[in-house]
Amino acid sequence: MLWLWILGVLAALIVLLCLIRVGVWVILADGTATVDVTVSLFHIRVFPGKETVKKAEKKTEEAAEDAEKAAKKKLPKITFADLREAAGMLWPPLKRALNRTRRGIRVKPLTLSVTLGGAEDPASTAQMYGWLQTAVWTGMPLLERLLEVRNPSIHMGLDFEAPETAVTGAVGISIRIGTLLAVAFGVGTPALRWFLRFRKRQKTVERPAKAAA
Numbered sequence: 643m644l645w646l647w648i649l650g651v652l653a654a655l656i657v658l659l660c661l662i663r664v665g666v667w668v669i670l671a672d673g674t675a676t677v678d679v680t681v682s683l684f685h686i687r688v689f690p691g692k693e694t695v696k697k698a699e700k701k702t703e704e705a706a707e708d709a710e711k712a713a714k715k716k717l718p719k720i721t722f723a724d725l726r727e728a729a730g731m732l733w734p735p736l737k738r739a740l741n742r743t744r745r746g747i748r749v750k751p752l753t754l755s756v757t758l759g760g761a762e763d764p765a766s767t768a769q770m771y772g773w774l775q776t777a778v779w780t781g782m783p784l785l786e787r788l789l790e791v792r793n794p795s796i797h798m799g800l801d802f803e804a805p806e807t808a809v810t811g812a813v814g815i816s817i818r819i820g821t822l823l824a825v826a827f828g829v830g831t832p833a834l835r836w837f838l839r840f841r842k843r844q845k846t847v848e849r850p851a852k853a854a855a
């Protein structure tokens with residue numbers, strides 16, 4: 643009978659673990675990102691890391707410059723083709739997984755302002771802008787049926803004189819661990835496959851740039 647008690651306790655612990663709500667809070671501004679993770683009532687800063695913060699607190703100018711460079715690590719550039727490929731690979735399994743969660747994912751806040759920089763390739767940027775506008779206006783109503791989205795605010799802009807895309811805003815997502823596991827099992831494999839392809843293309847582009855420098 644002892645093993646039945648052990649199994650019962652383990653089952654109860656697993657249920658309690660699955661009910662714990664975890665979240666991610668991302669703030670984007672001026673090419674930098676701040677990422678916090680919440681577990682129940684606890685908040686953990688995951689980016690910038692402790693090393694970056696310690697360097698920022700040093701008095702010397704050289705240390706401050708190093709900390710600023712580390713904090714302003716730019717996100718990899720995502721092209722229109724990358725977005726289309728990601729949507730095609732990830733949306734069908736993600737939609738199936740979200741349908742099973744029955745609005746178990748909470749999004750608050752969702753405030754984003756995206757200004758696409760089209761100085762390098764105006765035609766491709768204009769194409770991406772049109773695609774993103776369509777995706778936002780058609781996708782948001784569907785997401786609001788699948789998720790609990792509170793007061794979303796998304797602004798899309800286009801600047802043909804800017805060399806890079808500017809993204810500012812804040813996104814917070816919270817989800818119970820059990821729901822997270824269910825979604826991860828449904829989307830994990832196609833997401834990993836897309837990410838590996840994306841990183842491979844990024845490395846292919848970075849190598850000639852480094853060689854030319």
